[in-house]
Amino acid sequence: MAAVMARRPIAPGILRLDGWLLLLLVILMGIGLAVLYSAGEQRLGLVWQQTARLGIGMVALVIMAYIPPRLLQLWAPWLFLAALGLLLATAFFGVGRGAQRWLDLGVIRFQPAEAMKLALPLMLAAWYGRQPLPPGWRDTLLGLVVIAVPAGLIATQPDLGTAVLVTASGLVLMFLAGLRWRLIGLMLAGAIAALPLLWMNLHAYQQSRVLTFLNPERDPLGQGWNIIQSKIAVGSGGLFGKGWQASTQSHLEFLPEPHTDFIFSVLAEEFGFLGVVVVLALYGLITLRALYMASRCRDTFGRLLGATIVTMFFLYMVVNVAMVSGLIPVVGVPLPLVSYGGTSAVTVLAGFGLIMGLYSRRRFMDGA
Amino acid sequence: MNRRASLGTVRDELAELAVVSARFRWLVGAVLIALVLLGWRFAHLQLNQHEVFAGRADDNRIRLQALPPNRGLILDRNGQVLAENLPAHRLVIVPERTRSVADTLAELEALIELSPADLERFERQRLRSRRFEAVTVKPNLSPEQLARLAAHRHRLPGVEIEAYLTRHYPHAEALSHVIGYVGRIDERDLRRLPVERYRGTTHVGKTGIERHYEDLLHGFPGFKRVETNAQGRVLRVLERSHPTPGRDLQLSIDLDLQLAAVEAMGDHAGAVVVLAVETGEILALVSKPGFDTNLFVHGISRQDYSLLLGHRQRPLFNRFLSGGYEPGSTVKPFISLAGLESGQITPTRRIFSSGYFQLPGHSRRYRDWRRGGHGWVDLELALAESVNVYYYQLAVDLGIDRISRELALFGFGRGTGVDLPGESSGVLPTRTWKQATFGEPWFPGETVITGIGQGFTVVTPLQLAHATAALAGRGYTAPPRLVGNSETVRMVQHQPAHWDAVFNGMAATIHGSRGTARAIAADLPVRMAGKTGTAQVFGLPDDDEERRRRLGGEIPEHLRNHALFIGFAPEEAPRLALSVVVEHGGGGAGVAAPVAAKVIKRALELGH
Missing domain, CATH: 3.90.1310.10 (Penicillin-binding protein 2a (Domain 2))
Structure with a gap:
């Protein structure tokens, strides 16, 4: 008790960044750029663009590291409401082929759902950070409502994948907050019971994706093609891989989207099982290091928020890697920090900045 | 106040820390399990199933x-x-x-x-x-x-x-x-x-x-x-x-001979076939008119094709292989052999030609080509002058079965088996053929005209040449071929004297003073044996005098008879056999025989 009581002032350093985490992130991004060069048909322009985006992401990381967490906790409801407002605006004024996902602001087009990926955990963390944990029935129900509203909006765009991921981020946070096992069991049971209902409400293209996943040969030239060709790429890589820039599956254009969603297949084909293990280990180390940092935060808000951000980062990776290896259906989730694409890289790096900021303001305990 | 609040917070935080830390451990466990599962999945794909997928990657990219x-x-x-x-x-x-x-x-x-x-x-x-x-x-x-x-x-x-x-x-x-x-x-x-x-x-x-x-x-x-x-x-x-x-x-074709044969035909439509008697090699094989086959290689234009189709002389028609002609008098040497073999005639026995022949009890007159007839004729003269009455009588004496059997021996009525597609087999009339084709029995009058190669008998120029080669080889020749060799086989067996008698008659056709083809003798460097023939163009009376009268003067070309000629040379040891058909050439002697003479002469010059 005394040890906990004897707190020291906030860490004195101006440097709020974490060396280990930064190093791991930079290695991962470096490998990502190398694979991107190969997967993107050796177009240097593509690599420079991505480098620039990662640079922007690094700036976001630094900015986030220096924003005092208290401010974030204070602003959380407003940020959440703002993100919700944008989602509503998208529902009315959004653009996009087939699904209304994008909001055209004249200068840039962006997906408000992406902002919700940070806004929802922030909101929930701020809320549960002030409540006694584990949450009671009332707080649990409230949390579920806070999750359900944006998730529902996103699902109607329709963007089921993001809706599921946003829901997942909320649920992960509630799990960390100590959601009772009984409730977790109940929710799981409810989810399973609701599956047929969900199936009936799925769009035809979503249904066919799931069916194709269950049996890729059902549509070997259409949607099954992606899964089949990706598995061929991965499997043909073997133990050592075909070598950098020697992927036949992507260079001969058998593999769809080799530089975005299926970039991990290219990595697996060119660097083999060893490359896969190294990169998976890298993701694991980043996740564990960031989880450790989150666990050392000074308050519950920081711990919940930090851990949720890391978990989501890890979850994206798992979903993407499971997808390219044919474990789950094709769900356009990019591989964080490696896939070509801006929004996700910036969001992810901003999240890590947040964690570093939180960690740098941890308590320094005696003898702990 | 501050301290209490702080105390309260501390206690909450401790409890919460315990709750959250427990969940952190779960999370770490989940992360590790997820990593292991993914690693296991990739090990399965990349190590266990590597061969399968490597093969499929190659199948993907490698084509033949x-x-x-x-x-x-x-x-x-x-x-x-x-x-x-x-x-x-x-x-x-x-x-x-x-x-x-x-x-x-x-x-x-x-x-x-x-x-x-x-x-x-x-x-x-x-x-x-x-x-x-x-x-x-x-x-x-x-x-x-x-x-x-x-x-x-x-x-x-x-x-x-x-x-x-x-x-x-x-x-x-x-x-x-x-x-x-x-x-x-x-x-x-x-x-x-x-x-x-x-x-x-x-x-x-x-x-x-x-x-x-x-x-x-x-x-x-x-x-x-x-x-x-x-x-x-x-x-x-x-x-x-x-x-x-x-x-x-x-090919066995000699291009120089082929071109000579084409030239010899002039503007006439028809066919020329020259065979090597012993080997069956085809030295020249002409169907006139020909056409530019190069047009077909790149796909013939509609215009060119309709020109070919509409051409009066039907250039696309393969006359030597699919053209069916009445053999006319060219059949007489073969009938003669049947007669000699059966004893119905001898080389010296003579028959009187009065100008026509009548079956007992019938009124129809079967004419000689020469009005008034040829008088007393033996076999040599009957062949040389192509005396119809001689053969009317012989045919009746032999009967259709004997005639059919003899003609069949020489290959009439079936394909020669030449190495070309689309050969027709011609028609060898028999009693059973008549019954099967027309549902009628054979009539004696039909036997009469079969004796001079009219009626139902149909031959292709190639068949005719092949039969002539068998004749020239005294029964021995080989099936006609364009590529490779075929074995000499014995097709017909007759007494040497019978062959001699027929050879004499055929030689007299050209070299005799009264032979139908005596006009060409002067052009030939060797003695040659031959036989002229005339095939009726369907639907007109069978003698030219009659026709000329009906049509009033000159006969238009397309209604003239086809001229035929068969022959072999040199007479004493035949190496070459040929058949010539000149469509609408009138009589065999006038048009077909000169073509044959030119071709044989050229062949001998070329060393055949």
């Missing part, structure tokens, strides 16, 4: 491309080229490299003429091709077209000139029905050809030697293993196996 073989040449017996492969050029468009296919075509039309057929084929082929594949616009460019295109190509991206080999027949007209031609592979060909052997091949033998020896001429394709991308674009060649070219064929 056929390299078509070069077609074998066709040569005459002296090695002169009758069918060859010449370099040609075609104009192609690679759609993806053009700015606009329609504009490019429009510009090309300004440079060279593009027929609607060209454009139609282009559109059809383009629909089946990928954007990076070359599509033919116009095959077989002329030198002028090539030059014009070369000058303008720099401003026409995507337009290319491709070199390829095309079949060419230097003596197309003279040999159209022998060599035949190759043409584009069509639906029907696809059904009968082995797909693998014809990968990459565009043309196949359609008629003649090109068709019959397709298997030898075609050769075997080679293959290129190429790496392609998902769209099928070839990126590089990994391996190559060369095609095996088709075999060159040497």
Whole structure:
């Protein structure tokens, strides 16, 4: 008790960044750029663009590291409401082929759902950070409502994948907050019971994706093609891989989207099982290091928020890697920090900045 | 206040820390399990199933491309080229490299003429091709077209000139029905050809030697293993196996003799067949008129084709192989042999020709060609002067069964088995044939005219030549062939004296003072045996006097009788046998015999 009581002032350093985490992130991004060069048909322009985006992401990381967490906790409801407002605006004024996902602001087009990926955990963390944990029935129900509203909006765009991921981020946070096992069991049971209902409400293209996943040969030239060709790429890589820039599956254009969603297949084909293990280990180390940092935060808000951000980062990776290896259906989730694409890289790096900021303001305990 | 709040917070925080920390441990566990599961999945795909997927990756990218073989040449017996492969050029468009296919075509039309057929084929082929594949616009460019295109190509991206080999027949007209031609592979060909052997091949033998020896001429394709991308674009060649070219064929045809025979026929339609008696080799094989088979190689135009179809002399018709003619008097040597063998006649026994013959109890008169008849004639004179009454009587004495049996021995009524497609077998009339064809019994009057080669008997010029060769070889000859050898076989067996008697009569036809073909004797360097014949053109009375009277003066050419001639030389030891048919030539003596004389003379000059 005394040890906990004897707190020291906030860490004195101006440097709020974490060396280990930064190093791991930079290695991962470096490998990502190398694979991107190969997967993107050796177009240097593509690599420079991505480098620039990662640079922007690094700036976001630094900015986030220096924003005092208290401010974030204070602003959380407003940020959440703002993100919700944008989602509503998208529902009315959004653009996009087939699904209304994008909001055209004249200068840039962006997906408000992406902002919700940070806004929802922030909101929930701020809320549960002030409540006694584990949450009671009332707080649990409230949390579920806070999750359900944006998730529902996103699902109607329709963007089921993001809706599921946003829901997942909320649920992960509630799990960390100590959601009772009984409730977790109940929710799981409810989810399973609701599956047929969900199936009936799925769009035809979503249904066919799931069916194709269950049996890729059902549509070997259409949607099954992606899964089949990706598995061929991965499997043909073997133990050592075909070598950098020697992927036949992507260079001969058998593999769809080799530089975005299926970039991990290219990595697996060119660097083999060893490359896969190294990169998976890298993701694991980043996740564990960031989880450790989150666990050392000074308050519950920081711990919940930090851990949720890391978990989501890890979850994206798992979903993407499971997808390219044919474990789950094709769900356009990019591989964080490696896939070509801006929004996700910036969001992810901003999240890590947040964690570093939180960690740098941890308590320094005696003898702990 | 501050302290209490702080205390309260501390206690909450401790409890919460415990709760959250417990969940952190769960999370770490989940992360590790997820990593292991993913690692296990990749180990399964990349280590356990590596072979399977490596194979599928190769299947993906590696394709076999056929390299078509070069077609074998066709040569005459002296090695002169009758069918060859010449370099040609075609104009192609690679759609993806053009700015606009329609504009490019429009510009090309300004440079060279593009027929609607060209454009139609282009559109059809383009629909089946990928954007990076070359599509033919116009095959077989002329030198002028090539030059014009070369000058303008720099401003026409995507337009290319491709070199390829095309079949060419230097003596197309003279040999159209022998060599035949190759043409584009069509639906029907696809059904009968082995797909693998014809990968990459565009043309196949359609008629003649090109068709019959397709298997030898075609050769075997080679293959290129190429790496392609998902769209099928070839990126590089990994391996190559060369095609095996088709075999060159040497025909028994002597081109010089063939050309001489064509020339001897003049403007007449008809056929000439020259055989080597002992070996059955075909030295000349003419169906007049011929046509330019080269037109068919690139797909004949509608206009050219209708010209050929509408031609009065039907150039597409293969007369020596499918042309059915009455043998007329050329059948008489064979009937004579049957008569000698059966004892109905002897070389010296004479018959009186009064000008006509009547069956007992019948009123119909069967005429001699000479009004008033030939008087007393023996076998030699009967052959030399082609005395019909002699053969009317002989035919009746022999009966149709004897006649049929003799003619069958010489190969009448069945194909010779020559190495060409589409041979017709002619008609050898028998009682059973009559019953089966017309549902009627055989009538005695029909036997009478069979004796002079009229009525139902139908032969092809090739059959006639083959029978003549059997005659010349005193029963021994070989089936006619264009390629390779066939064995000499004994087709007919008769006493030497009987052969001599018939030979004498046939020699007298040419060298005798009263022979029907005595006019050609002066042109011949050796003694030759022959027989003239006249085949009726259907539906008109059988003697020329009668016709002339009915038609009033000169007979229009298309209503004149066909002139026939068979012969062999030298008489004492025959090496050459021939048959000549001149359609609407009038009588065999006037037109067909001189053709035969010219051909035999040339053959002897050439050393046959």
